[in-house]
Amino acid sequence: MSHVSAKHPRAESLRIRERLVEGFRRGLVVPEGLAAHGRGEAFDYLLGERTTRWARRAIRVAAAAMLAASRPVISVNGNAAALAPRELVRLARVVGAELEVNLFHASDARARRIARWLVHHGARRVLGVDPRYAVRIPEIHSNRRWVDKRGIEAADVVFVPLEDGDRTEALRRLRKFVIAVDLNPLSRTARAAHITIVDNLVRAVPLLVREASRLSGRPQSELERIVRRFDNSENLRSSLDLMLRPARLRGLG
Ligand code: ATP
């Protein structure tokens, strides 16, 4: 249960933070994940803690890309599992994607806890926890170099809600089409992804599910056209412009 008063001006942000702390207590999230979340909160503050029209546009294109993919995979880390487990499972179902646990701070026990948490929220199958299918990706020098043979290694499109820059760049070098959610439009993740959704994961994933349901059944050619027309750098610039807009234009000064 939430301890945050609904009247508090940061109520929603504090509720999200509580969810993450709860994930930490359950052993899904590491301390570094709490710090990463804090950095995200600062960018969300600048966005006004709402989904912008630029994020909505990126979400639509991301939904089209996942539906158009032959082997889409959703890569799940501790923070993502703590913040939006049910919605990630729903998304996997709507776009026909595999869910794969992939941790920057690797730990088999934590990976298994995250997989169980996803199953508890309705996942039928979670990859990334069976050592028999683990393959090493040579380009990645962090702990995250292990991926699942049936998942990320075989994927054409990888959705990484919350990812590290090195890892995103490595996925690109492996010729994966990468979709990221990142509140920081300046991060290496944001710049390396093919589609970057500059929004809080908590808001973005339910919208992705809705958009994917709406686009589901559209012809492949139409989905591909939606993806082709998207310009990620321009979209990132627009999100950044909005964050940097003088406070007085937003009624603050
Ligand atoms: P990069 O490695 O991509 O250059 P970084 O090293 O600055 O980025 P990381 O520590 O790898 O950042 O990841 C933290 C980032 O994740 C934050 O800066 C924020 O933008 C993003 N982030 C954290 N929580 C959320 C969230 N709930 N929704 C969206 N993005 C988030």
Ligand code: MG
């Ligand atoms: Mg990083």
